[in-house]
Amino acid sequence: MSPAASSRLEVGIRIPLGAPLPELAAFAGEAEQAGLDGVGVPDHHHTGRDAFMALAAMAGRTERVRLFPATSNVVTRHPLVLAALTSSVDELAPGRAELTVAPGFLSVEKAGEPRARRERLRQVVLALRGLLGEGRAELDGHPLELFNRPAGGSRVTVLASGPRLLELAGEVADGVLMLVGLHPESVAAAREHVAIGARRAGRDPAEIEETLIVPFGVGDAAEARAWIQGWFRPGQPWLRYPSASNLRWLGHAGITLDPDYHPDDVDDATADRVADAFGLFGSAEECAERLLRAREETGLSRAFLFPAHSWDTTYHLPRAEVRAFGEVVGPALRAAGC
Secondary structure (H helix, E strand, O other), X not given: OOOOOOOOOEEEEEOOOOOOHHHHHHHHHHHHHOOOOEEEEOOOHHHOOOHHHHHHHHHOOOOOOEEEEOOEEOOOOOHXXXXXHHHHHHHHOOOXXXXXXXXXXXXXXXXXXXXXXXXXXXXXXXXXXXXXHOOEEEEOOEEEEOOOOOOOOOOEEEEEOOHHHHHHHHHHOOEEXXXXXXXXXXXXXXXXXXXXXXXXXXXXXXXXXXXXXXXXXXXXXXXXXXXXOOXXXXXXXXXHOOOOHHHXXXXXXXXXXXXXXXXXXXXXXXXXXXXXXXXXXXXXXXXXXXXXXXHHHHOOOEEEEEEOOOHHHOOOOOHHHHHHHHHHHHHHHHHOOO
16 A cells, blocks of 8 residues: 655645635636645535536636545435435546545534444445445445446545544455544554454455545744644544544544643644644745655655644635745655656
């Protein structure tokens, strides 16, 4: 699963449903012009905007970026619906549509439904791979069929942050989108969980396409520390968003925080260590340097930039981050042969 350091580094970015669809489509075009390789849209129904319709609109304003929900869930959308939506986006952007699913977070929470259990996620991922591959699957004893589907198939990726979901991704998915930080020890530990799942299913771990979610906060040192020392929303420290598993992977990086820690108790020195282990924080130049170091230390081949945000700024478009990538980070990657 560790890609060769000589392969090109692909970088995508999260674009939330924080503007009317025409504006989102235009912004995706700006992201492509900035040199980004992919756009992921969170599937948040409560915004009143549909993620797949946004992706369809983006297909008409872009030519090469990968387009995918980041992420959808298997609770509020039936797998046949997810497969049909993915196939439809692929017809508008041939070869560029992908599908990423998870047990559910905000959309499921807002719908008043519980998150999907791992076994249900397993069943649905297998059904999705069948529908988008062979065009046939079975779920709950019922045969499913997809008449029209992507000519080359479409990868089904599982979002995972905890060990058991990482292992599930290794067992059944085409790829894994994992939030585990950038420290080499953290990444190695997470990769081993994916490999455990793959081997358990008789699969080659090298076949699982890996993408690292990379928190991205552009600003000075004080602004970087403010994320680490702050709150995502009342009662939920920023470092426990979207999962408390973040603390597990920091532990592998040698940074121990109590599960019930209070953000105010994180001193500046610890905040600096966390920022370095967890993602890209600082000036655009510092972020470029950190991404290149992660590339060298982990063999990173696909990164998904996750612009730092709080509950109040969840739907702000990442204009500063796209600008930083276009003006500084992207050119630095190209200069380094990435």
